[in-house]
Amino acid sequence: MKTLNTAVIGLGRIGWAFHVPAIARHDGFNLVAVVDPLQERLDEAKAKFGAKGYPSYDRLLAEEELDLVVIASPTKFHVDQATAAFEHGYNVFCDKPMAPSLAEADRMIDAMKKHDQKLMIYQPHRARTDTVALREIIRRNVIGPVYMIKYTRTAYARRNDWQAFTEHGGGMLNNYGAHYIDVSLYLSESRAKRISCALRTIASLGDADDVVKAVIETENGIILDIDINMASAHSMVPCQVFGKFGSLVLDEKQRAWRARFFRPEELPDTKVQEGMAALNRKYGSGETIPWQDEVFPLADFQQVNFYEKCYDYFALDKAPFVPIAETREVMRVLHTCRQSAS
Numbered sequence: 001m002k003t004l005n006t007a008v009i010g011l012g013r014i015g016w017a018f019h020v021p022a023i024a025r026h027d028g029f030n031l032v033a034v035v036d037p038l039q040e041r042l043d044e045a046k047a048k049f050g051a052k053g054y055p056s057y058d059r060l061l062a063e064e065e066l067d068l069v070v071i072a073s074p075t076k077f078h079v080d081q082a083t084a085a086f087e088h089g090y091n092v093f094c095d096k097p098m099a100p101s102l103a104e105a106d107r108m109i110d111a112m113k114k115h116d117q118k119l120m121i122y123q124p125h126r127a128r129t130d131t132v133a134l135r136e137i138i139r140r141n142v143i144g145p146v147y148m149i150k151y152t153r154t155a156y157a158r159r160n161d162w163q164a165f166t167e168h169g170g171g172m173l174n175n176y177g178a179h180y181i182d183v184s185l186y187l188s189e190s191r192a193k194r195i196s197c198a199l200r201t202i203a204s205l206g207d208a209d210d211v212v213k214a215v216i217e218t219e220n221g222i223i224l225d226i227d228i229n230m231a232s233a234h235s236m237v238p239c240q241v242f243g244k245f246g247s248l249v250l251d252e253k254q255r256a257w258r259a260r261f262f263r264p265e266e267l268p269d270t271k272v273q274e275g276m277a278a279l280n281r282k283y284g285s286g287e288t289i290p291w292q293d294e295v296f297p298l299a300d301f302q303q304v305n306f307y308e309k310c311y312d313y314f315a316l317d318k319a320p321f322v323p324i325a326e327t328r329e330v331m332r333v334l335h336t337c338r339q340s341a342s
């Protein structure tokens with residue numbers, strides 16, 4: 001089995017909790033080294049995973065022979081770190097958002113092409129069990145043609161880390177928006193056509209947005225309605241999907257999608273009324289929709305193993321699980337959202 005010599009850059013929340021252990025678990029990857037400015041984090045990685053630690057990324061690139069660089073540092077470092085990896089002839093797996101701006105994302109793609117390397121962005125929502133299940137339920141046509149996908153994320157958070165500041169590439173549009181825009185475009189299997197967005201900074205202690213309302217219409221006619229509200233005392237339903245014949249709601253407690261739908265051939269034969277006086281002064285047509293309810297437990301579906309997908313792409317040359325053109329589209333939508341909100 002081909003083994004990819006891999007280094008992880010940034011041992012923070014996502015680097016330490018996800019990337020490092022996932023790489024260590026997978027036989028196709030050899031965790032050669034890690035980079036972080038904090039010495040105690042390098043010591044932890046040495047003690048737990050036997051990885052060599054570098055406080056300087058430049059020194060890592062000068063001293064190690066690698067196949068893959070995994071970037072999990074704060075967003076504003078992604079482009080320069082990825083570009084340096086490409087210049088050394090290494091592939092890059094980078095955490096989202098790819099970059100703080102569309103211009104920087106394009107700079108990263110240009111460097112990837114110039115040095116003929118591979119680049120994939122970590123978009124974990126595509127791999128989640130609820131997404132795998134949802135794609136399958138949509139494909140089975142349970143609720144008919146989908147016309148709207150609504151994602152909601154709520155909390156009340158007085159954010160005080162670097163993600164609260166615009167100068168560091170923070171803000172909830174960049175942070176959670178990169179997830180929900182990616183996953184909703186992925187589910188709609190389309191590109192964005194019309195985009196509008198409102199941004200507010202309400203509970204955050206920084207200057208970056210923590211309330212995001214984005215409405216995106218896709219080229220294939222689906223409305224994507226995204227609410228990220230980090231200043232909300234109440235929570236909202238996390239995801240709802242609407243189709244011509246019914247809708248789906250994600251029940252997080254039951255860990256299931258709940259569908260309510262009808263079969264079009266079972267609808268009563270209702271005729272359009274003639275004239276300009278509603279018949280018998282009645283509201284509605286009086287018909288009863290023959291609703292059916294079905295529960296799809298998430299236990300019946302399987303989460304995607306992201307590092308398996310990384311291995312397929314970086315080691316076996318299979319198609320990328322997250323094609324870079326699709327991430328570029330997410331970056332374009334984020335850019336247009338910022339323009340729309342300003």
Ligand SMILES: NC(=O)c1ccc[n+]([C@@H]2O[C@H](COP(=O)([O-])OP(=O)(O)OC[C@H]3O[C@@H](n4cnc5c(N)ncnc54)[C@H](O)[C@@H]3O)[C@@H](O)[C@H]2O)c1
Binds near residue numbers: 010012037095
């Ligand atoms: N995919 C996801 O679900 C997910 C979740 C969290 C974060 N992220 C993304 O991952 C990135 C890191 O976020 P985080 O929450 O882990 O941040 P964090 O603040 O928890 O960790 C950042 C780490 O990078 C180190 N660091 C700082 N400057 C560095 C540099 N120049 N070079 C190398 N390392 C440096 C810090 O010492 C720290 O250990 C961000 O782009 C964020 O958007 C993605």
